[in-house]
Amino acid sequence: MLDNKRFMLTRGEIIKVDLGEPIGVKQGGIRPCVIVANDLCNRYSKGIHIIPFTSNLDKKRMKTHMFVRKSELNGLTKDSILLGEQITLISTMQILDVIGKLTDEQMDIVDEKLEIQLALKKADKRRIQKMVKNIKQLESYIERNEQQSNDLIKILKSNVVDFKDYCDEYKIDSSMYYKSKFNMINNYIQGSVAI
Structure with missing residues (x-):
């Protein structure tokens, strides 16, 4: 156990x-x-909030995860993933040692991961509506024009993926705003090209 009277713990x-025994999906050990x-x-409380790392790089990636390479500065012995969804309160009595620190730039990314996990950052509804409007306009243009362009299809696909990723980031059901015609249009184009 770390003598926290001698050490001033700091964010980062x-x-x-x-962490004791793992329970369900909760990290342990x-x-x-x-x-x-x-x-x-960190200075006055006997409990502090932490986020655990895992060296299991095969874990399914989530938007709350952050990859961190081992370095002398951070003291990690293996490349690891920070599990932002596992933020938890621990007793300072559970701390065994201070091994390193993250850079300010890395902590900025940690803050973004926490915003996602704790839903502190709200989705911009106007941005969603604008994305949907642009996608629908592009779909309409593609449907009206007989000479289809693979470049337009790629742009449409990219716009749809960006839209769905944005919605996923904020845990919004994208189908509430838009149902993609991308597959239908792409199948039509592929059929036209095959003829």
């Missing part, structure tokens, strides 16, 4: 923590974690 530091609590909390 990577600490070795005993002794593992590196990054401190995400504010420094006032």
